[in-house]
Amino acid sequence: MITLKDIRDAAKRVAPYTHRTPVMISHQLNRMFNAEICFKCENFQKIGAFKIRGATNAVMSLSVEEAAKGVATHSSGNHAQAVSLAARNRGITAHIVMPSNAKAVKLAAVKGYGGEVTLCAPTLAAREATLEKILEKTGAHMIHPYNDWRIIAGQATCALEILDDGVRPDIIVTPVGGGGLMSGTALATHYIHPGTKVIAAEPEKADDAHRSFTSGKLQPSVDPQTVCDGLLTSLGNNTFSVMMKHVSAVLTVSEDNIIAAMRLIWERLKIVVEPSAAVTLAAVMQYPDRFQDQSVALILTGGNVDLADLPW
């Protein structure tokens, strides 16, 4: 488990390499939902997503010896870009295993940040086997995308900024995929302002966190079919344990509400966010009674979306 000091140390470590992202509000949305909503805009973050926080904290906290042989991970998404950029900022190599069916634009982005890409068959087994070989061959340091306390401490700096800005919302809503951001948010909030409830939101069609939360047992994600490509993974044992201790509720939202919420954010806030970010406002839409007359901070996790393939 990590302490408040770990989170504050992470904040110092990531500050030179990340943006302190702005918080936006919309009076129209407040009237529409009868709540006082603020949006933490991680879509404006470096690499277009909060993931740079955790990756930077992990990479920058390695000892000189650990860092010398580089870092490695497998990912087809924002974590790959985050580790690549964090490694470049430290001046070390990032080995990234990506599935051969990864989109060209994602491949180009990782290479653009200096990541050394190894392609493999598009299965989890192939990804893990390929990564294993690279770790053996290079001695690189593995950086897990979420079930790692350094990653969690890094992601916690997002909620830390909200609370350090003096905002003391009744509720913070965070998307949950693997649970790195959810765990960091829950811990930062627990340490700084335990009166704020942390609620996790996920697609109904990728409801492993909700099933885990309700059953009290870590349930894997099974064949998730959702527009939220950032919320497909299962929780890890660390993120699961933080969720059980410090998260108030896990709300599942429909695909229709995710898309409607995403569009509403684009139209009213005039910002580009990805579907995975919109589950937060979708939760407010789908469960109005929970949010009515409350002050609510929604974490908009990222803005990396294919503009030629929008869901409406």
Place this chain on the structure above:
Amino acid sequence: MITLKDIRDAAKRVAPYTHRTPVMISHQLNRMFNAEICFKCENFQKIGAFKIRGATNAVMSLSVEEAAKGVATHSSGNHAQAVSLAARNRGITAHIVMPSNAKAVKLAAVKGYGGEVTLCAPTLAAREATLEKILEKTGAHMIHPYNDWRIIAGQATCALEILDDGVRPDIIVTPVGGGGLMSGTALATHYIHPGTKVIAAEPEKADDAHRSFTSGKLQPSVDPQTVCDGLLTSLGNNTFSVMMKHVSAVLTVSEDNIIAAMRLIWERLKIVVEPSAAVTLAAVMQYPDRFQDQSVALILTGGNVDLADLPW
């Protein structure tokens, strides 16, 4: 003609009713264009566009007697929303003449801000005749969308904010339609930092400002066919005269570059802007030699776009 004091007075008048919009930068775009570019984000402005500045200054500077009978204008775009909201803020009636083929979403927006809408046939003649009747009947005060010094002074507050923020760019680029924003930008810059060049940008397919600038005679817009629905109108005599005195160049840009620039802004800055705003970055793309190694402020005029009908 207006003075710096007129612009400063306008700034005081509009401040309570408008946002001081942020300026954004992107290191990636700077590298791509070999320039130091900042973006003034009027897409985040009230009503989603800079037009609220001019309308507010005009409405708030009316005497009690002038204001008593309300205000009126004809517009199918952002000016209609701006006048409606400014009138509501002053507690007076706004009579808005709109063409019967105006999009339902625009109609709803104007009504949402409390504007009293009169529909007419979709021709300029019908719009002017209908407005004339309303003015006769109500005694309302007419507010022209751009060829009015109060409007120009209001729009000038946008460049005033850029310069008051301490930014002293080599070049400010503004879109030009009717020329209210262009004139205000040119005058504010002339008074505060004449070393900064003001460049106007417009679509090749709506090149009346360029033709007017080159010929030295006010040329009307003839059947403009462009994706930039905010840049269809002709200059007025006031905006034309300011352009001839204080604008350095009028650059025309292709539809392809407008769409490419718009998409680049969405992808890199993660913000929603309308095509009319993107002519500014399109000018940087199309005329690289003019902007290379320069510091440049681009005014992103608005973000009101139909998300179901994007141009890519």
